[in-house]
Amino acid sequence: MANPFILRVIPPFFPFCNRTIELQQLGSHADNKANVVLFSPRRYGKTSLIRKLQSDLSDKGFFTVYVDFFVATSENEIARRISQSIYSVLHERESLLDKGVRFLKTFKTFRPVFKPSPESGFSFSVEPVSSVMPGIDLIENVMEELGVFIHRESINAHIVFDEFQEISELKKSPIEGVLRKHIQEQQASYFFVGSRRRILLDMFNRKNRPFYQSAIMYPLRPLPDKELVSFLVDRFKEGGKSCPIRVAEKISEKVSQYPYYAQALAYNIFEISEDIVSEDDIQTGFNNMLASERYGYEAVVQGLTGPQIALLKALAVDPVSKILSTEYMNRHRLSAGGIQYARNKLEKLDLIEKHNNTWKIVDPVFGCWLAGY
Secondary structure, eight states, X not given: OOOOOOSSOOOTTSOOOSOHHHHHHHHHHHHTTOOEEXXXXXXXXXXXXXXXXXXXXXXXXXXXXXXXXXXXXXHHHHHHHHHHHHHHHHHHOHHHHHHTXXXXXHOOSEXXXXXXXXXXXXXXXXXXXXXXXXXXXXXXXXXXXXXXXHHHHTOOEEEXXXXXXXXXXXXXXXXXXXXXXXXXXXXXXXXXXXXXXXXXXXXXXXXXSTTTTOSEEEEOOOOOHHHHXXXXXXXXXXXXXXXXXXXXXXXXXXXXTOHHHHHHHHHHHHHHOOSBOOHHHHHHHHHHHHHHHHHHHHHHHHTSOHHHHHHHHHHHHOOBSOTTOHHHHHHHTOOHHHHHHHHHXXXXXXXXXXXXXXXXXXXXXXXXXXXXX
């Protein structure tokens, strides 16, 4: 039978492991038109959770917009992505398209472009009406027009800016202030999502930043162990295999209830196991998963300096509370200056963190790979 585990963003209709409380709380914030900062390490299922939430909100009549800012490198690109996401929602939902006719007629910043496509019949994009308008003015206009649409139609709106911290890479840009000005005037719920937590949280918790204390902080936690175990047992059964509870418990423990790796390890175990999953399958599946992930890990390491790699490897095998202790530095042949610079950079990249008074690798499987690197 087909493998019941999934290695991409989980569609809203696909079986979802728990997050019931999170969906209830986040849905309530959306109903209340509250703004939320949703943050966690990479591969914690934020996008899958948001997609599920917006699907539920859409069923309740919400106007839901999802914009991904990942590797957006200019103000023009930010404006284009926001505009295209809005047009996509209006195009896909006929009733909203009818409702938004007046908006489309007055939407003067971007226009939709449909071109023939051999795959789907046509491709959809947007282009600015003016080729000379500065990017920050494009953002200003798009956000103003979105606010006008929400106000005129008196609709419940939920807008997600994924990987929101990326806009901070646009140096000397007033984009944060421009977005903040419009967002605070709109009767809508905005969710700011990101995995580079240090950067994202600075945007909302530093007094000199436009978004200071303007949203609810919402950290996404690991999956609850009990619910994850039940999910694993049920999914293996759906795929025609039996996974004893003790084996599912060891799978959950092996990946520290990390959402992506729980799916990935179970996927690899399903591929090599017999009708009944055994404990021996766990390590084989883990090795196969590690072999697949190593290419991404190598790309991360190649972008780091020698002292940064040395600190990563030290923490992978030896998490510690006092990272600058003489004993720790001597044990791993590290220097105080090298540690301080490397720590700041690795924290910013969200590769290491201090949790429960202990410095450690954020990604547990990456840590396992580093320990043998």
